[in-house]
Amino acid sequence: MQSQLNQRRELGAFLRSRRERITPDEVGLPHSGRRRTPGLRREELALLAGISATWYTYLEQGRDIRASEQVLDALASALRLDRHERGHLFQLAGHAAAAETEEPEPLAAEVAAVPLLLQPRPAYIIGGNYDVLSHNRAADELFPDLTANTPDRPANFARWVFLEPAARTVLVDWEPEARGLLARLRTLAGRHPGDPRYTRLIDELSAGSSEVRAWWPRYDVQARHGGRKRLRLPGPGVIEFAYTAFHLAEQPEQTLVIYSEHRESAD
Structure with a gap:
């Protein structure tokens, strides 16, 4: 249970870091006054990805919700993720086989x-x-x-x-x-x-x-x-x-x- 909570927090931190590195100019959004945080606002990213702003906020906050592969694809495109970042996003969202967290086997x-x-x-x-x-x-x-x-x-x-x-x-x-x-x-x-x-x-x-x-x-x-x-x-x-x-x-x-x-x- 704690492991799942940690993974949801990691997913939220990853999404936030990628959202904050994209400027409105890069995605063709108009300037809308002074911004308190760098990068896109949550509602702007949600608009670009075609999803609910409230639902996206819950995802970034690490709440217990599951994103579909279609939603993750849309987010990856909106965030302009490269293939390694996209794979990491899917991994954190539970759509890839995660490696075991046990101690590794000794080297033969x-x-x-x-x-x-x-x-x-x-x-x-x-x-x-x-x-x-x-x-x-x-x-x-x-x-x-x-x-x-x-x-x-x-x-x-x-x-x-x-x-x-x-x-x-x-x-x-x-x-x-x-x-x-x-x-x-x-x-x-x-x-x-x-x-x-x-x-x-x-x-x-x-x-x-x-x-x-x-x-x-x-x-x-x-x-x-x-x-x-x-x-x-x-x-x-x-x-x-x-x-x-x-x-x-x-x-x-x-x-x-x-x-x-x-x-x-x-x-």
Whole structure:
């Protein structure tokens, strides 16, 4: 019951954050005097989506009502959600299979060994809440102090990015990297409303990082993906790495991440 209440609150917070980022000019609405809040008013969004303003208000307030897929589609269009945000909206509204909120199963020994087999390429496996479940020596060298942990405080990539001073030196593009990571954490936390693995981590990050306190209420969401990172290393200096993310078949929220130096192909 508490989990459902938390999920309804998450849905309301997500809708409100997306409503507040759209201006009337963007959707062709006339100016109507001074506004006390940023973005669209609730009744304006309801009009754009073709639904009752009162009903939409109840939805944003987290009341115990269920939105149909047609209504969610209309809201997603009116809010101009991208495909990841749309999927997150449907997830929070109960129209997608939510992952269990139990502790994840331990990593099988043969899976935990994969990063070791990939040495000397940096590799690690992270859980849904960014706990580092397995890693190799090259990952230690790439991300100093990432895997330093204690029995009651496991290594965690999000904690390293926001709370470890070395991260701001190693990650050349720290702010966009940190924003993207927080958006991905927000997506995963939305699938586990009330799960202490996420609430404890988010509370810790918020307490220690002014950026998390500022960015978390924006409710940015993003799926995990591969890409490139510019890292500053002792000796060689700044090197651009390509990284690839693989989701494990039995535990899709656990992800194997592999790094390699990015080299432009010759013409």
